[in-house]
Amino acid sequence: MKITLIEPRGFCFGVCRALKMLDDLLPEHPYVLHEIVHNKQIVGDYQQKGVCFVENLDQVPPKAHLVLSAHGVTKEIEKKARQNFTVTDTTCPFVKKNHRWVQELEAKGIPVILIGKASHAEIIGLLGQLKQKAFIISNEKDVDALPNFDCVGVATQTTLSVDDTQQIVLALQKKYKNILFQNGVCMATQERQKAVKQAALTNQLIIVVGDKKSSNANRLVEVAKSAGADSVLVETVEDLKNMSFPDTIAITAAASAPERIVAEILDFLKRY
Numbered sequence: 001m002k003i004t005l006i007e008p009r010g011f012c013f014g015v016c017r018a019l020k021m022l023d024d025l026l027p028e029h030p031y032v033l034h035e036i037v038h039n040k041q042i043v044g045d046y047q048q049k050g051v052c053f054v055e056n057l058d059q060v061p062p063k064a065h066l067v068l069s070a071h072g073v074t075k076e077i078e079k080k081a082r083q084n085f086t087v088t089d090t091t092c093p094f095v096k097k098n099h100r101w102v103q104e105l106e107a108k109g110i111p112v113i114l115i116g117k118a119s120h121a122e123i124i125g126l127l128g129q130l131k132q133k134a135f136i137i138s139n140e141k142d143v144d145a146l147p148n149f150d151c152v153g154v155a156t157q158t159t160l161s162v163d164d165t166q167q168i169v170l171a172l173q174k175k176y177k178n179i180l181f182q183n184g185v186c187m188a189t190q191e192r193q194k195a196v197k198q199a200a201l202t203n204q205l206i207i208v209v210g211d212k213k214s215s216n217a218n219r220l221v222e223v224a225k226s227a228g229a230d231s232v233l234v235e236t237v238e239d240l241k242n243m244s245f246p247d248t249i250a251i252t253a254a255a256s257a258p259e260r261i262v263a264e265i266l267d268f269l270k271r272y
């Protein structure tokens, strides 16, 4: 069996930054609103270190130190949090850049279209930067149902498939004469997808290490499959225990997946 470790993989700039900020606050036993990043192992590790993860502000005691996750929050949540707690905001600067973009569009009176998953924390945060309604779409078919406008502004979630996003933008360009588009898919996402596409040409199976909730992990599996390889999303080495394996395997990891799980999987495969 030939095993390749795909580069780049794993922690991106935004995740490293958010985790370092949380590490620095550990002596204060901070609270974190939502998962700091979408990965159960990381959340579990921090719970062991005394960090408390909550889903809403009512669960945070007065005067606590509250950390906002890397995915960002709505303006309203941020305002309430700052009124009641000491706040550390770990929102990735690339997510913040998208926040500024949609605010800029709204200030110019341009209708905003967001490409992404409506239930994802990042899209909820992005939507919550606006006073007015925005239109959320996740595929080319959704474009047909959008109203007609003279001009639209388009923003994206940071962790989308590069290829799918291009197709959706093409469909939008067919529908609207004037589009102001800022590609919000971050460089870390783009680079990881490009590397997986390349690896899929010479490997039968691409193992993606990541949380089932992680958008960028799920996109890596899709990218590998559409490039012709088989692919599986693995949270821990346990997920591999009943599998059989082909001769050529490449391993990657989502931007929020810890490298120690990659090492455990590599060790398991070497002994297979």
Ligand code: SF4
Binding pocket: 012, 013, 014, 015, 070, 092, 093, 094, 095, 158, 159, 186, 187, 188, 189, 216, 255
């Ligand atoms: S995937 Fe991109 S946007 Fe998300 S935290 Fe990493 S660098 Fe930031």
